[in-house]
Amino acid sequence: MITKIEFLDKDKPNKEVLKKAGEVIYAGGLVAFPTETVYGLGANALDGEAVKKIFIAKGRPQDNPLIVHVADYNIDYLVKEIPPIAKKLMEKFWPGPLTLIMKKSSEVSEVTSAGLDTIGIRMPLNPVANILIKEAKVPIAAPSANISGRPSPTDIERCIEDLKGKIEYIIGGEKCGVGLESTIVDCTIEPPCVLRPGGVTLEMLREIDDRIYIDPAIMKKPEKDFKPKAPGMKYRHYAPKAPVKIISGDLKKSVAKINEIVQNYIDVDKKVGIMATDETKNQYSNAVIKSLGSRNDLYSVGKNLFEVLREFDDEKVDVILSEAFEEKGMGVAIMNRLKKSAGFDIVES
Numbered sequence: 001m002i003t004k005i006e007f008l009d010k011d012k013p014n015k016e017v018l019k020k021a022g023e024v025i026y027a028g029g030l031v032a033f034p035t036e037t038v039y040g041l042g043a044n045a046l047d048g049e050a051v052k053k054i055f056i057a058k059g060r061p062q063d064n065p066l067i068v069h070v071a072d073y074n075i076d077y078l079v080k081e082i083p084p085i086a087k088k089l090m091e092k093f094w095p096g097p098l099t100l101i102m103k104k105s106s107e108v109s110e111v112t113s114a115g116l117d118t119i120g121i122r123m124p125l126n127p128v129a130n131i132l133i134k135e136a137k138v139p140i141a142a143p144s145a146n147i148s149g150r151p152s153p154t155d156i157e158r159c160i161e162d163l164k165g166k167i168e169y170i171i172g173g174e175k176c177g178v179g180l181e182s183t184i185v186d187c188t189i190e191p192p193c194v195l196r197p198g199g200v201t202l203e204m205l206r207e208i209d210d211r212i213y214i215d216p217a218i219m220k221k222p223e224k225d226f227k228p229k230a231p232g233m234k235y236r237h238y239a240p241k242a243p244v245k246i247i248s249g250d251l252k253k254s255v256a257k258i259n260e261i262v263q264n265y266i267d268v269d270k271k272v273g274i275m276a277t278d279e280t281k282n283q284y285s286n287a288v289i290k291s292l293g294s295r296n297d298l299y300s301v302g303k304n305l306f307e308v309l310r311e312f313d314d315e316k317v318d319v320i321l322s323e324a325f326e327e328k329g330m331g332v333a334i335m336n337r338l339k340k341s342a343g344f345d346i347v348e349s
């Protein structure tokens with residue numbers, strides 16, 4: 001398949017391109033598009049045959065449901081009911097990086113929900129995504145626009161790398177502002193529960209309802225036979241080709257431990273990548289060293305994380321050693337993705 005690639009200016013997107021891309025979605029085709037979280041791979045959420053193509057293009061397991069993206073607040077036709085807490089969260093955080101799980105209506109294809117009786121819905125903030133959904137005239141089911149298992153794409157080049165030749169359209173150009181997937185809150189249970197941490201932090205959610213909590217299972221290594229509430233959580237995720245190891249504990253000790261581990265790898269001729277921060281990057285040597293940003297600005301760390309993981313693949317390192325972050329605020333989402341990319345391989349310093 002020939003993939004059309006169109007670069008767009010987020011603040012002045014070419015409406016003709018978005019109209020054509022919208023028509024492709026409406027007709028049952030696939031379009032990769034930018035959102036403020038990561039790039040999405042979209043299809044008509046109401047059309048099971050179209051949504052099946054997403055699973056094929058990504059190599060995504062069939063039991064992993066997709067998030068439905070909308071451009072207006074009228075979502076009554078997609079759900080059985082809107083719980084009052086969901087309404088409050090929509091009003092506060094939409095458009096933005098927050099997905100709400102509700103009971104689905106029969107309008108939404110079973111393929112989209114992977115057979116569940118619930119769906120996740122979100123209204124993206126990026127104007128390109130917003131106009132695309134409006135032009136498509138249907139809600140868009142979209143997971144991240146990467147080959148399943150790989151780090152999610154936060155710029156158009158990474159979408160092209162993974163999906164060129166497999167889908168009709170790739171549009172965008174801007175780097176994603178948040179860089180991590182949306183926060184997912186299950187609003188079908190009381191109190192509501194965070195199934196995936198993201199750009200809307202627990203602290204922010206608790207301003208609306210202080211009973212909201214994070215499912216404790218998601219920050220731990222999954223047990224055998226573990227059945228997570230968000231099916232996607234059981235799969236290896238966000239993983240570059242090289243194995244990732246997280247070195248946790250006091251920062252000074254972590255730096256020393258990382259330097260010690262680097263030496264061990266060098267002794268056996270291995271090329272090491274280090275995910276450092278602005279505060280520590282000058283304390284390492286004999287490795288490919290990349291900073292995620294300053295520890296005082298966890299939003300930029302989140303924004304850079306997936307891209308840096310992919311850059312280590314480009315560098316063909318044999319192993320990636322990463323510093324850890326405190327699990328507070330955005331640090332929760334960052335550590336969730338890091339732990340999954342490392343398959344929970346954590347070394348105490």
Ligand code: AMP
Pocket residue numbers: 064065066067101113116118119120142143144181184195229230231232233
């Ligand atoms: P992705 O967009 O690739 O990050 O994948 C979407 C994520 O949302 C997956 O991890 C799913 O498990 C989760 N998700 C989507 N719909 C539901 C749902 N109805 N219930 C629970 N989790 C969901």
Ligand code: MG
Pocket residue numbers: 143144152
């Ligand atoms: Mg994904």
